[in-house]
Amino acid sequence: MIWSKEETLPRKELEKLQLERLQETVNRVYERVPAYRKKMDDCGVKPEDIKSLKDLAKLPFVTKQDMRDNYPFGLFAVPKDKLVRIHASSGTTGKPTVVGYTQGDLETWTECVSRIACMGGASEKDVAQICFGYGMFTGALGLHYGLEKIGAAIVPSSTGNSQKQIMYMQDFETSLLVATPSYALRLAEVAREMGVEPERDLSVKIALVGSELLTDAMREEMHKFWGKDILITTNYGMSELMGPGVSGECLEHSGLHINEDYFIPEIIDPKTGEVLPEGSEGELVITCIKKEGLPLIRYRTKDITRLFYEKCKCGRTFCRMENLSGRSDDMLKIRGVNVFPSQIEEVILSVSELGPHYEIILEREGYLDKLTVKVELAHSTDSFSELERIKKNVQGKLKIILGLDAKVMLESPNTLQRFEGKAKRVKDLRGIQ
Numbered sequence: 001m002i003w004s005k006e007e008t009l010p011r012k013e014l015e016k017l018q019l020e021r022l023q024e025t026v027n028r029v030y031e032r033v034p035a036y037r038k039k040m041d042d043c044g045v046k047p048e049d050i051k052s053l054k055d056l057a058k059l060p061f062v063t064k065q066d067m068r069d070n071y072p073f074g075l076f077a078v079p080k081d082k083l084v085r086i087h088a089s090s091g092t093t094g095k096p097t098v099v100g101y102t103q104g105d106l107e108t109w110t111e112c113v114s115r116i117a118c119m120g121g122a123s124e125k126d127v128a129q130i131c132f133g134y135g136m137f138t139g140a141l142g143l144h145y146g147l148e149k150i151g152a153a154i155v156p157s158s159t160g161n162s163q164k165q166i167m168y169m170q171d172f173e174t175s176l177l178v179a180t181p182s183y184a185l186r187l188a189e190v191a192r193e194m195g196v197e198p199e200r201d202l203s204v205k206i207a208l209v210g211s212e213l214l215t216d217a218m219r220e221e222m223h224k225f226w227g228k229d230i231l232i233t234t235n236y237g238m239s240e241l242m243g244p245g246v247s248g249e250c251l252e253h254s255g256l257h258i259n260e261d262y263f264i265p266e267i268i269d270p271k272t273g274e275v276l277p278e279g280s281e282g283e284l285v286i287t288c289i290k291k292e293g294l295p296l297i298r299y300r301t302k303d304i305t306r307l308f309y310e311k312c313k314c315g316r317t318f319c320r321m322e323n324l325s326g327r328s329d330d331m332l333k334i335r336g337v338n339v340f341p342s343q344i345e346e347v348i349l350s351v352s353e354l355g356p357h358y359e360i361i362l363e364r365e366g367y368l369d370k371l372t373v374k375v376e377l378a379h380s381t382d383s384f385s386e387l388e389r390i391k392k393n394v395q396g397k398l399k400i401i402l403g404l405d406a407k408v409m410l411e412s413p414n415t416l417q418r419f420e421g422k423a424k425r426v427k428d429l430r431g432i433q
Helices: 011-032 034-043 053-058 064-069 103-119 138-149 162-172 181-193 216-226 341-349 384-402
Strands: 085-088 098-101 127-130 153-155 176-179 206-209 231-238 243-249 256-258 263-268 282-288 299-305 332-334 337-339 354-365 368-377 407-411 426-428
Touching: 011 034, 011 053, 011 282, 034 064, 053 263, 098 103, 103 138, 103 231, 103 243, 127 138, 127 162, 138 153, 138 176, 138 231, 138 243, 162 181, 176 181, 181 206, 181 216, 181 354, 206 216, 216 231, 216 341, 231 256, 332 354, 337 341, 341 354, 341 368, 341 384, 368 384, 384 407
Parallel strands: 127 153, 127 176, 176 206, 206 231, 354 426, 368 407
Antiparallel strands: 085 098, 231 243, 243 256, 263 282, 282 299, 332 337, 354 368
16 A cells, blocks of 8 residues: 555656755755754855755765754754654764654654555554553654554553563454564564464564664564564664654555655765665665654665655655665674674574574674674573584685684573563674773
């Protein structure tokens, strides 16, 4: 189902709308946001210089550090009394990033999430259980209002108390699950511990997952737990831009459609900042062209992907971003080799004797980095030879994929930490003495 007519606009008509909204946004932030005006003046660019979409590349980038430097409201284009909602990041690595919404922004947000929910298979017939944490995190409320707008019945169960989550699923006949991929797996695990078989005893037919990277291997792992017929689609967003609703996967599973009438995407070389040609892999940069409260321009997401502009088989004309291959700031430099955690996850999930739960530990011995991968067995075994065979198999696959040696530690089932929100898989202890 396609939610709005804008999703099928001809490319020329869409680009005309984008340029109008871009020019209006640039003028507004130049006039109202001193920090933006200074950045533009330092680059020697004025609002009147933006005559085409290609001129977007003349504008300076905005980063998370800019938001922290202007904490809390220095990048806002409206006075505080015009805001009706304020969210913020956890701020665990410094000042939190603060985002705010006008009433118009909330309507835009709801519209965008309604679109990606419909792309992912949701409808007014669904009972949608939202297992994201409510609070300053934008994910839960974003999906809540978007699904509510399309007519779904909302179960705002948040995270935690997983046995009660399963009870709700049984009693309310939940048909749609909103969660991170890792928590969706945890819920299926808890269900089985309760004697409930997800595929047989629950009514969940759709999983709208987000907040974590959904690899093909993780999707397959979810099918093992929830059944081969469950529809699993992923969506993308970040608090700085709006929250969930920037893009979503349709039933063709051929990338995530970006709501281009609200966001202009670019792909840049993360080292040079140069805009790359269509189809090139690089860092995703997003410009908000309809935000009132916090209209970020050329925001560097740090996410690595590619963009494709041909019309999708689903009928949508919005460009698609390839499922993320990782984040530039998640990339691990180990003995001179660039490693993404998603590469390690792909290996783990390809080995049938292993479960989906793992931990990556980085340490330094002398002047050398040491990589250890802890991973749970799918089933317990007391056979030393079997354990050695599994370990050597995993180590060999990691060597082929990563190009370096890793120590593999096999753990008993149900021993590694579980996560109800975004999973924290990496412990980098190299800077700890």
